[in-house]
Amino acid sequence: MMAKSKNIAVSPNEETHEVKRRGQIAQIWFRFRKNKMAFAGLIIFGLLVLVAATAPLYLNFERDVIQQNIMDRFQGPSAEHIFGTDQFGRDIFKRVLWGARVSMSVGIGVVVVSLGGGAILGSISGYFGGMLDNVIMRICDMFLAIPGTLLAIALVSAFGNSIPNLMLALGISTMPKMSRIVRSSVLTLKNQEFIEAARSCGTSNARIIIRHILPNAIGPIIVEGTLSVARSIISVASMSFIGLGIQPPNPEWGAMLSEAKTQMINYPYLVYAPGISIVLTVMSLTLIGDGLRDALDPKMKN
Amino acid sequence: MYRMIIKRLIMLIPVLLGISFILFTIMYFTPGDAARLLLGDSASEEAVEALREQLGLNGGFFERYFDYIGNIILHGDFGISYRTRNPVFTEVFTRFHYTLRLALTAIIISSVLGVLFGILSAVRQYSIADNVITAVTLFLTSMPDFWLGMMLIIIFAVNLKVLPISGASSWECFILPGFTAAANYLANTIRMTRSSMLETIRMDYVRTARAKGVPEKKVIFGHTLKNALMPIVTLVGVNMGWQLGGTIIIEQVFGIPGIGSLMIQSIRMKDTPVVIGCIMFIAFLSSLINLATDIIYAYIDPRIRAQYVTKKAVKA
Amino acid sequence: MANEKLLEIKDLHVVYHTDEDDVYAVNDLTLSLDKGQTLGLVGETGAGKTTTCLSILRLLPDKIGEVTGGSIRFNGKDILGISEEEMRDIRGQEIAMIFQDPMSSLNPVYTVGYQIAEALKYHSTEYKTEQEIEKRVEEMLALVGITPERKNDYPHQFSGGMKQRVVIAMALACDPKLLLADEPTTALDVTIQAQVLKLINELKDKLKTAVVLVTHDLGIVAETCDSVAVMYAGTVIEGGPIETIFGGENHHPYTVGLFGSIPNLKVKTKRLSPIEGLMPDPADLPKGCAFSPRCPKCMDICRTTEPPKVFEGEHMIKCHLFNMNKEVEA
Numbered sequence: 001m002m003a004k005s006k007n008i009a010v011s012p013n014e015e016t017h018e019v020k021r022r023g024q025i026a027q028i029w030f031r032f033r034k035n036k037m038a039f040a041g042l043i044i045f046g047l048l049v050l051v052a053a054t055a056p057l058y059l060n061f062e063r064d065v066i067q068q069n070i071m072d073r074f075q076g077p078s079a080e081h082i083f084g085t086d087q088f089g090r091d092i093f094k095r096v097l098w099g100a101r102v103s104m105s106v107g108i109g110v111v112v113v114s115l116g117g118g119a120i121l122g123s124i125s126g127y128f129g130g131m132l133d134n135v136i137m138r139i140c141d142m143f144l145a146i147p148g149t150l151l152a153i154a155l156v157s158a159f160g161n162s163i164p165n166l167m168l169a170l171g172i173s174t175m176p177k178m179s180r181i182v183r184s185s186v187l188t189l190k191n192q193e194f195i196e197a198a199r200s201c202g203t204s205n206a207r208i209i210i211r212h213i214l215p216n217a218i219g220p221i222i223v224e225g226t227l228s229v230a231r232s233i234i235s236v237a238s239m240s241f242i243g244l245g246i247q248p249p250n251p252e253w254g255a256m257l258s259e260a261k262t263q264m265i266n267y268p269y270l271v272y273a274p275g276i277s278i279v280l281t282v283m284s285l286t287l288i289g290d291g292l293r294d295a296l297d298p299k300m301k302n
Numbered sequence: 303m304y305r306m307i308i309k310r311l312i313m314l315i316p317v318l319l320g321i322s323f324i325l326f327t328i329m330y331f332t333p334g335d336a337a338r339l340l341l342g343d344s345a346s347e348e349a350v351e352a353l354r355e356q357l358g359l360n361g362g363f364f365e366r367y368f369d370y371i372g373n374i375i376l377h378g379d380f381g382i383s384y385r386t387r388n389p390v391f392t393e394v395f396t397r398f399h400y401t402l403r404l405a406l407t408a409i410i411i412s413s414v415l416g417v418l419f420g421i422l423s424a425v426r427q428y429s430i431a432d433n434v435i436t437a438v439t440l441f442l443t444s445m446p447d448f449w450l451g452m453m454l455i456i457i458f459a460v461n462l463k464v465l466p467i468s469g470a471s472s473w474e475c476f477i478l479p480g481f482t483a484a485a486n487y488l489a490n491t492i493r494m495t496r497s498s499m500l501e502t503i504r505m506d507y508v509r510t511a512r513a514k515g516v517p518e519k520k521v522i523f524g525h526t527l528k529n530a531l532m533p534i535v536t537l538v539g540v541n542m543g544w545q546l547g548g549t550i551i552i553e554q555v556f557g558i559p560g561i562g563s564l565m566i567q568s569i570r571m572k573d574t575p576v577v578i579g580c581i582m583f584i585a586f587l588s589s590l591i592n593l594a595t596d597i598i599y600a601y602i603d604p605r606i607r608a609q610y611v612t613k614k615a616v617k618a
Numbered sequence: 619m620a621n622e623k624l625l626e627i628k629d630l631h632v633v634y635h636t637d638e639d640d641v642y643a644v645n646d647l648t649l650s651l652d653k654g655q656t657l658g659l660v661g662e663t664g665a666g667k668t669t670t671c672l673s674i675l676r677l678l679p680d681k682i683g684e685v686t687g688g689s690i691r692f693n694g695k696d697i698l699g700i701s702e703e704e705m706r707d708i709r710g711q712e713i714a715m716i717f718q719d720p721m722s723s724l725n726p727v728y729t730v731g732y733q734i735a736e737a738l739k740y741h742s743t744e745y746k747t748e749q750e751i752e753k754r755v756e757e758m759l760a761l762v763g764i765t766p767e768r769k770n771d772y773p774h775q776f777s778g779g780m781k782q783r784v785v786i787a788m789a790l791a792c793d794p795k796l797l798l799a800d801e802p803t804t805a806l807d808v809t810i811q812a813q814v815l816k817l818i819n820e821l822k823d824k825l826k827t828a829v830v831l832v833t834h835d836l837g838i839v840a841e842t843c844d845s846v847a848v849m850y851a852g853t854v855i856e857g858g859p860i861e862t863i864f865g866g867e868n869h870h871p872y873t874v875g876l877f878g879s880i881p882n883l884k885v886k887t888k889r890l891s892p893i894e895g896l897m898p899d900p901a902d903l904p905k906g907c908a909f910s911p912r913c914p915k916c917m918d919i920c921r922t923t924e925p926p927k928v929f930e931g932e933h934m935i936k937c938h939l940f941n942m943n944k945e946v947e948a
Contacts, residue, residue, distance in 0.1 A: 142320035145585045147547020150565065154325060154577065157569045158332040234446045238551050241448050242566060257449060261555075265467065268456040275449035283444035428681070504679075506722040512677055513717075514737040514788065515710030518702075528727045604772040605726060 031295040038291020044284035052100035064094045066249050074267055083273040086256075087263055088249075095251035096273045102252040104281065106167060107233035113171025114232075115225050118178025123209050125179065126186030137183070140176035148173065152235055156244045166245055170235050174228060181224050185217035219296040223289055230285035237278055253278050303600070310593050314586065319371070321585050322578055326367050329574040335359075336384045336572040357384050370575070381575035385568065390579035393564065398583075400470050401560035404552070405545040407480030412487035413538050420495020420534075425522055427500065435492060442489035451482040451555040468557035479556040483549050487541045494537045498530040505529070531602055539595030543588025547581075623691075624796060624828050625651040625674070630688035632669050632678065632852075639901035643669040645852040645908075647688070651845075653795070656822065656829040658839035658860075660876070661849035664897050667832045668718070669852075671798040674830075675715055676705050693795065711741035714789035715798040719805045720782035724773035731755050731769030734788045741792050758787040762817060779810035786817060793825055800832045815842065836876065840864055848873050851898055851908035858933035870935050871915050907938065915939055 032038055059065060069089035077084045083092035125136040143151065155169035189195060190213070198208050214221075237254025239245030241261075246252040248259050253274040260270035337353040338345070354360050361369065373379040380390040423435040442450075458478060459467040469475050502508065503526050511525040512518075550562030561580050568576040600607045632644035644666040651657045659667045672678050673685055676697065690697045692713065697705070714737075717723040725733060734755045738745050745754045756766035762783040773781060782802065789797060799818060803811035819842055822829050831843060839846055840860070847857040848870065856863065856870040863873070875893035895912035898904055904911055910920040919938050928940040 138320075142317060142324060145317050145589070146321055146324070146581055147544055147584060147588070149550050150547050150581050150584070153550065153566065153569060154328050154581070158328045160333065230444070237446050238448060241446075242551055242554050254446070257452065261452070264452055264456060265460055268460060271449070271452050271456065275446070275453065278446055278449065279441070279444045283440060286440065286444055506717055506719060507725040509677060510715075510717060510723045510785070510788075511725065511736070513675055513709055513715045515706045515708070515740055516736055517706065517740065525725050525728075529725065603727060605774045608772075608774070 028292075028295045032291050035291045035294060037287050038294070041284040041287025041291065044280060045288060048100055048281055048284065049104065051097055052104050055098050055101050059094055059098055061098065064091065065098045065251055066090075074263075076267075077269055084267075084269050086259065086270060087267075090249075092256075092270070092273050095256060096253070096277050099251040099253045099256060099274065099277065100281070102246065102250060103233050103236060103254075103278070106163060106236045106246065106252070107229050109163075109167035110170040110174070110232035110236065111225055111228045113167055114174040114178045114228065115221070117171065117175040119182050119214065119221070121175065122179040122182025123186050123213060126183035127190060127205065127209055127213065133183075136179065140179055143173075143176040149235075149238070152239065153242075153244060156239050161244070161247060163246060166236065166239065170232060170239070173235075174232070178224065178228070182217065182221060185220055186213055189213050189216050220293075223293045223296065226285055226289035226292060230282045230289065233278060233282055233285075303597075307593065307597070310589075310596075314589050317589070318582055318586060322371065322374075322582055323367065325578045325581055326370065326574070327363075329572065329577060330363055330366070332572065334572050336574070339571050340384060370578075380579045383568070383576045384573045385571050385576070390575045393576055394561065394579055394583055397559060397561050397564045400558050401546060401549055401553070401562060403470075403476055404479050404483060404549050404558060404560060405542070407476050408483035408487065408549070409538065409542050409545055411480055412484040412491050412541065415484075416488050416491025417495050417534060420492045421499055421522065421527065423492065423496045424499035424503065435496075439489045439492050442485045445485065447482055447485060448551050448555050450485050451479065451552055454478045454482060455555075468555075470556075470558045470560075475556070475558070479549075479552050479558060482555070483545065483552050487545065490541065491534070491537060495530070495534050498533045499526060502526045502530040528602065532599065535595055535598055535602065539591050539598075542591045546587055547584045622653050623650055624653045624655075624693060625649070625830070626689075626691040627670070627674070628689045628691075630670070630673060630690065631686045632666070632673055632683060633686050634669075634679075634683050636682065636901075641901045642903055643683075643852055643900055644673065645903070647849075647853050649847055649854060649857070651796075651828055651830060654822075654826045654828050655844045656831055656842055658843035658846045659830055659832045659849060660834060660836065660839055660846060662834060662897055664900065665849040666852035666900075667849055668800050670849075671715060671800050671830065671832060674796075674798060675709055675713060677709075707741065710737040710794070711792045712794055713796045713798065714792070714794040716782075716785050716789050716800060716802045718801045720778055720785050721805065723785055724781055726773055729770050729772055730776070730784045731759075734758055734769070734784070734791050737788060737791050754791065758791050759784075761790075761821070762787045779806055779814065782806060782810075782814050783817065786814070786821070790821060790825065790827070794827060797822070797827050797829045798832070799829055801834070802831075803833075803835075803838070818842075848876065851903060852900065853908070853936070854934070855909065855936045856934065858931075862931070862933035866930075866933060868930065868933075868935060868940055870909075870937050871913050871939070872909050875912075875914075 032042075067090070069085075072081075072085050072089035073087050075081055075085045075089075081091045081093065083096065085091055086095070121136055121140075125133045146154075152170055152173040155173050156166060159165035159169040186209075195208060195212055198212050203211075236245055236252065237257070240247075240252050240254030241258045243258060246255050248255050256274040257271060260267075260274070264271050335350070335354075337350045337357065337359060341350055341353060358366065358369070370381060373381060382389050383393050386393065419435050423432045426432050455467055455478065458465045465478055466472070466475050503522075505526075507529075508521060508525050511521050516525070546561075549558075549560065550565060552558075553560045553562035554566065561584070565577060565580045567573070568580070627647060627649040630644055630647040631642075634641040634643050647666070647670060649657070649659075649670075659670065661667055669678070669683070672683070674690055674692070674697065678684070685698060692708070697708070700708075724730065731752075735751050738751045738754055742751075742754075745751050755769055759766045759769060764780060764783055764787070768776075773784070776784065782805075786802070797818075802818065803814050806814060815838060818829065818831075821827070829842075831838070833839060843860055845857070845859050846863045847854045848863070849855070850872050856873045863869075869877075872893070878893075893912060898908055898911065904921070906922045907913070907916075907920040907925045910916045913920065917938060923938070925936050925938045926941050927934050927936050
């Protein structure tokens with residue numbers, strides 16, 4: 001009887017441990033799902049992406065978005081034009097819908113540039129260290145000492161007004177920050193054993209960075225990328241607002257607000273829809289980013 | 303302590319030189335010609351060429367850059383504005399006080415309200431007040447500042463008619479821009495204060511203070527806040543620096559003739575000396591503010607103070 | 619009995635509500651302590667000793683820790699029923715606590731003098747003016763063997779042992795009736811441990827303070843305590859005057875295990891006999907006796923029914939083993 005009871009004395013919780021051992025991605029998804037705000041953000045953002053992606057199916061760019069109808073100008077919100085019409089008689093609702101396409105694609109484009117550049121610079125800097133690291137990081141420091149908006153304005157005006165140039169300019173202006181984040185991730189990974197193992201097998205440096213380091217550093221990079229899209233949408237809108245970004249009649253939300261600026265005292269409704277669209281997009285992305293951060297690293301949550 | 307200050311000031315020099323080089327490069331390779339922009343499309347080629355010569359725009363890249371930097375280092379001369387022919391120094395200083403006023407209003411609003419709401423949010427964690435504050439914070443960070451400015455104008459200047467729409471002629475003019483500029487930083491300060499307070503409030507020494515029967519108010523504002531203040535002070539310092547460079551777009555919305563407006567004008571006119579002068583000035587100020595932040599640390603935290611002071615000084 | 623009861627805990631239940639589970643930290647705990655006496659609270663990490671102390675001060679973590687049942691009476695007063703203000707008057711003045719880790723229990727931004735003075739400032743009727751408080755602070759520092767001039771120093775200027783002395787000075791500044799010492803020596807070096815314990819002992823005798831000494835070191839208990847309560851999984855499984863625990867015939871199998879896992883210099887043993895297994899997960903306690911999965915004398919009944927408290931005079935054992943014996947005798 002005594003012997004029997006000793007056998008029972010192992011760990012009583014073995015079964016629960018088994019259940020808790022899910023796949024890593026499934027676990028992150030599980031934690032993300034539990035975060036109601038983040039999940040709401042994901043749904044809102046999903047809807048916005050859907051609207052932006054399908055806009056050409058129900059809108060004609062030339063006829064619905066660009067074409068001026070002076071006869072219909074400054075009509076307040078009504079059943080026909082739910083957000084009203086602007087000073088050229090264009091339907092604000094249709095322009096805002098199309099604007100989702102512009103704002104989001106440019107915002108994402110900016111992040112692709114800054115993330116691409118940042119990943120290259122950061123991983124080189126972190127992986128090789130030494131002189132190269134020093135030079136790259138000091139240059140980043142100098143860029144970081146210039147207040148962000150100023151740097152963005154200087155670069156945007158230098159690159160000129162086209163959309164690809166705008167993406168490039170804003171991308172470069174956020175690249176130093178991105179490089180630093182990638183670098184610090186790479187630094188913590190660099191000396192871990194599986195990297196040593198790969199190196200001892202004679203794997204090339206480029207392959208180690210691409211196949212081993214970046215996939216493992218991806219968590220914080222994705223979080224930063226998501227939040228960065230949110231910030232970029234605001235920067236693009238800001239540049240357009242002061243006339244350095246996307247030019248009218250292209251219905252980018254900031255450009256729409258720029259056009260509305262001179263009219264807003266008499267026709268305040270012009271200001272509402274584009275602004276709320278920005279807020280909604282940015283907010284949903286922020287929620288997703290914060291949710292991802294908590295899901296990736298539950299310890300960080302307070 | 304003095305040593306630290308001097309060391310930090312010396313370290314500023316290469317950073318400022320680097321900034322000037324980066325900006326000079328950007329401005330040099332930017333399409334557009336200052337002389338042509340100044341004289342307009344109708345001016346003759348000869349007149350433009352004469353102006354180019356006069357402004358010294360014909361030199362090569364390095365020649366012009368070293369000329370520019372040489373003048374700063376040797377004579378403290380930041381050059382003259384191509385546009386107005388005034389010294390850059392005068393240009394910057396006649397505009398700076400507007401930006402400073404705006405930045406100070408914003409920093410006071412964001413710091414005071416930010417710390418207060420942050421504490422409230424942390425002390426009443428998960429309460430309705432906390433949730434409301436968190437939601438407002440999220441809303442503020444998601445808003446482009448120029449749009450907030452426009453909305454405030456519509457509400458307070460157009461509908462309620464209690465504050466001026468734009469301008470910089472009286473202190474009332476700075477209320478709406480101040481709140482607009484504060485919004486983002488307010489959100490950051492609230493977030494930072496909340497998380498810092500929540501972290502500190504779980505410390506053993508806070509429990510010790512409670513176990514001593516210290517009144518809750520003292521526990522929060524004394525034992526916890528004094529320790530939680532470090533990251534908050536950093537944030538306020540950083541905010542202050544960014545604030546000076548971040549009001550450009552808000553100045554545009556409210557028609558304030560500050561440094562931001564000057565810069566946008568100058569960038570459009572390719573007025574390189576003014577652009578570089580403005581940005582170097584702001585970067586210099588931000589660095590000074592960062593330094594001041596580090597000195598303030600030493601006054602808050604005895605452990606950091608001890609690093610700066612030698613043993614003898616302690617006993618004296 | 620001539621002794622008056624100072625602290626009486628009856629059927630205390632404490633639950634921690636965490637994100638995932640409810641953690642049953644203290645279950646049906648009963649304790650009592652007479653004035654001026656020392657009670658040793660012994661048990662493994664996670665047995666609920668600290669939680670018990672925090673419940674007495676009503677300092678369980680806000681919104682997470684909750685007393686779900688039972689009563690705590692201090693000096694005849696129902697501590698769980700009084701207002702927060704009344705409780706604050708008791709904290710520091712009548713009940714003081716020394717926490718486990720002296721490194722983190724002093725606030726880094728205040729001088730040690732200020733931190734000792736604080737308890738006096740809010741409570742003391744005896745030391746009111748600034749000079750009186752200052753004098754008392756110096757007196758307390760001297761009492762714990764620190765030169766009074768150091769009152770203007772900051773915690774980072776003290777070593778661990780010195781910090782613990784400061785913490786003790788702070789706790790005793792108002793002459794509390796009850797001192798809760800939560801593993802006051804665990805974080806310290808062995809030599810400093812002895813000094814600190816000696817200090818607590820001396821001060822206890824001098825100031826007639828009752829002490830609850832939380833520890834997992836039975837040696838310390840033997841030296842300092844008048845009575846002992848052995849805790850396991852949030853409840854007292856054996857308790858009584860010190861002689862009944864260290865002497866006596868019958869013991870709870872867990873207590874036997876605890877003694878078995880201490881090296882003994884006098885008896886030659888080939889190897890120590892640790893208690894096998896781990897403390898059960900307090901979020902998921904086993905049915906019946908909480909110790910049953912690890913108990914070498916486990917019986918069928920132990921896995922189904924909670925054991926009763928069996929008394930032999932003041933000696934209490936909560937185990938089926940002795941209950942059955944009695945029934946057989948009767």
